[in-house]
Amino acid sequence: MSLEDQARCVLTVLLNRIGNSEQTEIPLESLHRCPNCDKATESLASPYCSETCRDQAAFVRQFRAALAAGTILTPExxxxxxxxxxxxxxxxxxxxxSRIPESAKRQVAKRSDGKCETCGAPMTTVENVGSGCNRPLHLRAACPRCAKTKSYRDLExxxxxxxxxxxxxxxxxxxxxxxIRQCDDPDAWDWRAFMAKRRNSGM
Ligand SMILES: [Zn+2]
Ligand SMILES: [Zn+2]
Structure with missing residues (x-):
């Protein structure tokens, strides 16, 4: 199975769960909480408590929009x-x-002297950092213990x-x-309006 098909299988797991809700989230909506996870936050730069929460909320919104438009059915x-x-x-x-060019891998291996850039053990792989691109700046040499990238077939x-x-x-x-959450709504969520209200709500 190609990696593309494996990625689609990951999505199928999510699609198959839709409609079989096992729990109901009741958000604690407040201007002083992260709209994605309810953790208290007073950030004046972002509604969210972390980049992870920002990215999770964006995923939910984009997914809801794709479901509504029917584009979720296209393989791409x-x-x-x-x-x-x-x-x-x-x-x-x-x-x-799998698409990191060999030349970039060689550059990273040279930079790290063949060692894992987290712990110093011998490196076995080069992986992307964050959602980054394939420039060496966004790549990291890793040993099996420190590698964060898991195979789509890693059942454990x-x-x-x-x-x-x-x-x-x-x-x-x-x-x-x-x-369920205000930040889940692709049509109505307006983070700037949310931030304006947070700023004006007197902390
Ligand atoms: Zn959060
Ligand atoms: Zn390591």
């Missing part, structure tokens, strides 16, 4: 959403990693409790007929 979209989902679940970017990872919990939450939020 499914590959993109599947790859994105795997990354948000913490599995890294296997598809992107994909069946771990924290991944299962996130999948349930995404399925609930993506599949809800009415958006």
């Amino acid at each position: 979209k499914q590959v993109v959403f599947g790859e994105r989902l795997w990354w948000l679940l913490g599995g890294g970017l296997p598809l992107r990693e 990872f994909s069946q771990s409790p924290q991944v299962a919990k996130l999948l349930v939450s995404f399925a609930n939020r993506v599949g809800a007929s009415t958006p």
Whole structure:
């Protein structure tokens, strides 16, 4: 199976869960909480408590929009959403990693002197950092223990409790007929308006 098809399989896991809600989230809506996770935050730069929350909320909105428009059925979209989902679940970017050019890998290996850039053990792979591109600046040499990118077929990872919990939450939020969280609504969510209200609400 190609990596593209494997990414689509990841997405299928989410699509199959839609409609089988196992829990109901009741958000604590407040101007002083992260709209994605309810953690208290007073940031004046972003509504969210972290980049992770910002990215999760964007995924839910984009997914809801794609479901509404029916574009989620196209294979290309499914590959993109599947790859994105795997990354948000913490599995890294296997598809992107498979496309890192040899020349970039060699540059990174030279930079790191053949060592893992996290722990110093001998490196075995080069992986993307964050959602970055293939420039060496956005790449990192890693040993098997420190590598963050998991194979799409890593069952131990994909069946771990924290991944299962996130999948349930995404399925609930993506599949809800009415958006569960205000930041889930692709039509109505306006982070600038939210921030203006936070600033004016006197902290
Ligand atoms: Zn948060
Ligand atoms: Zn290491």
